[in-house]
Amino acid sequence: MSNKTLTSQNQVLSRIRAVNLYHLAGIIILAEIITAVMNTIMGIIWWGRVSYDLIMIGTVDAFVAAVVVGTVVLSIIEHLRETDRRYHELAEREIEELALHESEERFREIFEQNDDALLIISPEAGEIIDVNPAAISLYGYTQQEFIAGGLPLILMPREYEQLRSEVRSVDAAGRLRIARIANRKKDGTIIIASVWGMAVQLKKSKVLFCSFRNITERLRLEEEAKLLQAKLIQTNKMTSLGMLVSGIAHEINNPNHIIMVNAQMVSDAWKDAAEVLSDYYRGHGDFPLGGVPFSEMRYIVPQLLAAMSEGSGRINNMVDNLKDFSKQGRAALGNAVDINKVIAASAALLNNQIQKFTDFFQLREGIDLPPAKGNKQQLEQVVINLIMNALQSLRQRSEAVIVSTLFDEEADAILITVRDEGIGIPQEVLKHITEPFYTTRIDEGGTGLGLSISFSIIKDHQGSLTFLSEPGKGTTATISLPVYRYTTERNRHATAHIS
Template sequence: MTSRSESQVPPASFRRTPPNQKRGRILAVDDEPLVLQLITLQAEKLGYQVSTAPGGPAALEIMANKRFDLLLTDILMPEMDGLTFMAEARRRQPELEVIVISGQHEIKTAVAAMKQGAVNYLQKPFSPQEIEVALEKGMEHCRLRRLLREKQEELARSNRELDNHRRHLEQLVEARTAELAATNRQLQADIRARQRAEMEAEQRRRQLIEADKLASLGILVAGVAHEINNPNNFITINTPLLQRIWTDTSAILDRQLANHGDFTVAGLPFSELREYVPELLTGIIDGSDRITRIVRNLNDYARQSAAEMGQVFDLNQVVRAALALLASPLKKATHNLQIDLACDLPPIKGNFQRVEQVVINLLQNACQALDSPENGITVRTAHDTNHNQVILKVIDQGGGIPARDLEKIQDPFFTTKRDCGGTGLGLSVSAGIMEEHGGRLHFTSLPGQGTTARAIFPATAADNG
């Protein structure tokens, strides 16, 4: 004997409802008979034709002989899981819309099914009203899909007509293009000739501007040199005197320290101060000499002088001297300074101090480019045996240089740091020095990825005289 509820369960294969006012065909697949019964009752109430199956294999047999608009399938079934069955069903009937049925612990699987194309999911237990809403929405998807297919077919016909019209127009255009081609070629030739004339005129104009800039620079350098050299000469003359005074008085102060213990000078213990004062005085003298060389280099640049260019020296020595002069700025700018100087570099010929000025300018630019002391600077020398060149690389991990500025950075007076006191002369002076030495500066940079500056010198044979 079976209960009343069991007698109402659809057969295991499928059950077909009476064909009156059917609005679409639905296939329901679930291993729970009561779920199939509930879906069937609500679907027939809405006027749909319903077929049911207890699992994926049985449902695929039904689909072999009948097409459906909407599929409702459980996720967990004994013979074939819902995702596998859904994929196979849609492979056989691509236009089939799918609603998945899931338990409370199968929500993630239901979401995965929707990512694979399901339009909705029902979570067990569900009410008749939820089934009706899901069915209506699912069938609405079917109707929209059919409407879309009809529109696509209509669009395809229109496209074919447009293609025919387009081909006709293309023939007309090709004929007209052939007529215009000769005229265009002549116009292009005229444009190129005009562009060449304009470029030549622009080049002459720039040459005049650069000549005027150089003349202005000569006047500027003469005034700056006079104003800087006067106080610098005062420093240069008096600092050695201070050194001698310190040498003479430090012996007396040392005896005072030995006899009476430590005492303060300028707010500092003498025992500490006696170690720092010689370094401070030496630093003042080195800085004064540095100012003198900078002014001399600016004067040489303005005069385009090539004096004292016969020295033969090692580029590594120049780099070490520049690093020593900039030890303090480099220490403040970065905690990651890497020095990689190649052994047995061939010498270069020119002026030691001028090349040192180039190295200092490149190092200063690298320091200014860094946003944080955690960013690094790498200084590297190498010998390019293929081209017999000695190369200095200064690589920074700064913000980089925009492409629009990269080609201008060696121009006189061009600077992106004018608000910070930049004059735009550092790289311009360096470029002139490199030309005097038969070399060149080359920069590569990507915004946000840093800059690599290369100073490329021709190698020379060692001077045996």
């Protein structure tokens, strides 16, 4: 049995000996190399490095081959990892750029489609970087003109400095707010705008994103609402005054009528009595009459009676003027009005105030004035208000108030001027004096309605009311009214009445 086995082994060995030992050695080395390389790759996969513990077996050739292969594989893996990292970075950058592009597109759409004028401004230099179509439409400048001209293009020097000052003092939150500021359009029109702005970061630079909203119309409507309120207040006052004047007129007219009638009767009686008393005086000499010698009394009594009649007549005229003045708004604005009568009636109503404030009040009535077109009562109200303001501006009784009328042929208008030598009005105040409820005499009971209503009345008459003033040198108020023209139709069907 054992011999048989040995025979088999000998057969195997004889076959092995027949194999080329060189090839067998190469196969063994290749196997070791493959094993070492595989171990190297597995080490790289598991630990991310070449594991020398795994390849320090076998021949030197296998070790060298494993190191070379490991180095190459590591290099390839690192390259793949770097490529993957760069790919992800590029992908993230593209996503960010896409998001930024979409954001810029949305901003551009909002910027260009906004109804308000939007300006992007450099805070440091005050230059305009960009404008939207609404700004171009509002101001009338092209985008290139905006960028070339900057803010001085739409702002006067004072307003420009105001905005620059506000820009320099933007609050901590980077916000800018200006409630109202005057702007200038390309055609020279002045508008009022409210400004809202916010500091933003744009492409590594800080800019101011500003909205200029045109509030001119809103302010005009607010002024009209205030004026309407003032007119309602004045209408209520005039209604109350009308009722009061009506009652006073009735109470005054009755005794005044008695005075007028009795004064005339006494005057007639005195004429008869004076003849008898004169005959007695010639025959018997002088005698006392009421403690005064008849020789003097015969001249005094007619003067007293004339003064009584004149005073009674003045009372009657005063009551009539008050009654006319209280009839506000009952007549149309197209009547023919004698302006000289208007200023005379106004001065008569203010006689006590005139005596209180000045020793130098003058009425200078123009000669041959054509009638003005308007409403007598309303024009009297305006003149009274202007005269009263002039009187209240005087510092001493030696300062004068002069009211004059004239016809301006070139302008085809009737002019009424009320000039005083009072304290004058500062320019900052002068531009506000026709605003409703604006007053500098609130402590003295001023309501700020007089000049605003006067301005409105003259505007309704298609005229103008202007003021010139210099502090310390007085003020001149000028009313310009259209001339009343008698049309052929009116002459044919009606007789014109001049009030």
